[in-house]
Amino acid sequence: MKTRTLLLFVLSVGFGVAAAIMANNWLNQQSEAAKAKAEGDTTQVVVAAVDLVPGAPIEPIHVQLKDIDTRLVPPGALTTMEEAQNMVAKNNLYRGDVLRRERLAPVGEGSTLSVLLEPGMRAVTVRVNDVIGVAGFLLPGNRVDILFTEGSMTRTVLKNLKVLAVDQTQHTDENRPKLVRAVTLEVNPEQAERLVNASSNGRIQLALRNPNDEQDLQLDTVAAVASEPQATAEPEPAPQAVRPRASTIDLIKGTSQQQVPVKS
Numbered sequence: 540m541k542t543r544t545l546l547l548f549v550l551s552v553g554f555g556v557a558a559a560i561m562a563n564n565w566l567n568q569q570s571e572a573a574k575a576k577a578e579g580d581t582t583q584v585v586v587a588a589v590d591l592v593p594g595a596p597i598e599p600i601h602v603q604l605k606d607i608d609t610r611l612v613p614p615g616a617l618t619t620m621e622e623a624q625n626m627v628a629k630n631n632l633y634r635g636d637v638l639r640r641e642r643l644a645p646v647g648e649g650s651t652l653s654v655l656l657e658p659g660m661r662a663v664t665v666r667v668n669d670v671i672g673v674a675g676f677l678l679p680g681n682r683v684d685i686l687f688t689e690g691s692m693t694r695t696v697l698k699n700l701k702v703l704a705v706d707q708t709q710h711t712d713e714n715r716p717k718l719v720r721a722v723t724l725e726v727n728p729e730q731a732e733r734l735v736n737a738s739s740n741g742r743i744q745l746a747l748r749n750p751n752d753e754q755d756l757q758l759d760t761v762a763a764v765a766s767e768p769q770a771t772a773e774p775e776p777a778p779q780a781v782r783p784r785a786s787t788i789d790l791i792k793g794t795s796q797q798q799v800p801v802k803s
Contacts (some may be wrong), residue, residue, distance in 0.1 A: 542576060543747065549669040549698060551762065555630055565793045568671060569754050570670065573754055575577070580608060580609050580610075581606040581607060582606070582607060582608075582609045582618070583604050583605070583606050583614045583618060584604070584605060584606075584612060584615040584616045584618055584637050585602050585603070585604060585605075585618065585620060585622065585623050585638045586602065586603060586604075586605045586618070586635055586636060586637050586638065587601065587618070587633065587634055587636045587638065588600070588601055588602055588603045588634065588635050589601055589634055590631075590632065590634055591631070591633075591751045592628065592631060593628055593629060593630055593631060593655055594627055594628065594654070594655065595627060595651075595711075595719070596625065596626070596627050597623045597624070597625075597626045597628065597638075597643065599620065599624075602620065602623050602638065604620065607637075612637070612640070613637055613639055614741075615639040615640040615641055616637050616638065616639055617637075617638045617639070617640070621645075623638055625645060625646045626643040626644065626645060627643065627644055627645075627646055627654060628642065628643060629641075629642055629644050629654055629655060630642050630732065638694075648677040651784075652703060652704060652723070653786060655703060655767060656703075657725070659727060659729055660725050660726065661724060661727065661728060661731045662703055662723050662726075663723070663724055663725075663726055663731045663734055663735065664721050664722065664723045665721065665722055665738055665743065665745075666720065666721055666738075667719065667720065667721065667722050667735065668720075668747065668768060669718050670744075670747060670748070671743065671745055672705075672718070672719055672722060673745055673746075673747045675717045675719065676747060677702055677705055677719070677722060677725060677745065677747065678702065678705065678707060679702055679703060679704055679708065680701070680702060680734065681701075681702045681747060681748075681750070682697045682699050682701060682702070682747075682748040682750060683699075683724070683745045683746060683747055683748060684697065684700070684745075684746040684748060685697040685698075685734060685737065685743055685744075685745065685746075686743065686744040686745075686746055687699065687701065687737040687741055687742075687743055688741055688742045688743075688744065689740065689741035690741075693744075695736060696733055696734075696737050697726070697730055697733060697737075699748060700724045700725065700726060700730070701724065701725040702721040702722060702723070702724060702725075703723045703724065703725050704722075705717070705719045705721070705722055705723075706719045706720060706721055709802050722745065752755060760782075787800050
């Protein structure tokens with residue numbers, strides 16, 4: 540009984556000390572923020588009040604103003620609510636993030652998908668099935684390689700492409716596999732030509748990559764996937780030596796007959 544009482548006492552003291560330390564840190568932060576504001580070392584910026592997905596329009600209820608240390612203001616930060624009007628998010632924005640111009644796009648710049656493209660990039664859609672589409676495990680934001688098969692030969696033609704959308708879905712929080720019929724990839728103009736050419740002249744296969752895998756294949760080796768066995772030529776039989784045939788004549792004397800060799 541004494542051991543249990545002592546243990547509860549020690550835990551109570553530990554929790555009390557931890558709560559006191561946390562409260563002291565919070566008070567220090569508040570006092571430093573108030574002091575910085577009083578000294579004029581803060582800047583008012585626009586921050587996200589809720590989580591926003593790519594392509595989401597910025598509404599007044601989605602943002603708020605916040606005073607932060609001037610030294611912590613990132614380049615391109617919005618400082619007024621008017622600057623956030625008629626804008627859409629290009630990337631994931633989480634609650635408390637400072638809104639910056641490079642992470643937003645005007646509403647009038649085409650479709651939602653077009654504003655998600657990086658400068659100089661294109662969106663190309665390829666038709667897939669349950670096998671080509673990695674059994675439905677592809678999600679927006681994944682990285683894939685493109686394998687091209689022509690006849691009995693397969694090779695990697697494109698690497699580390701970003702998946703922009705699956706079917707008409709540009710963002711999802713679900714991790715369950717879902718069979719889709721089309722996948723939209725982000726490519727540059729040269730990659731777009733190679734992708735369209737590969738899908739038109741043979742079969743393509745999407746290979747899902749680990750997002751942390753930065754290694755690329757050193758050689759685009761060509762592998763025979765259905766090579767037919769080659770017929771081996773049978774060795775020709777060795778020519779047989781022909782023994783020369785001796786020339787003879789038949790010599791008949793009366794009732795006797797004999798063969799006499801004749802020199803050629």
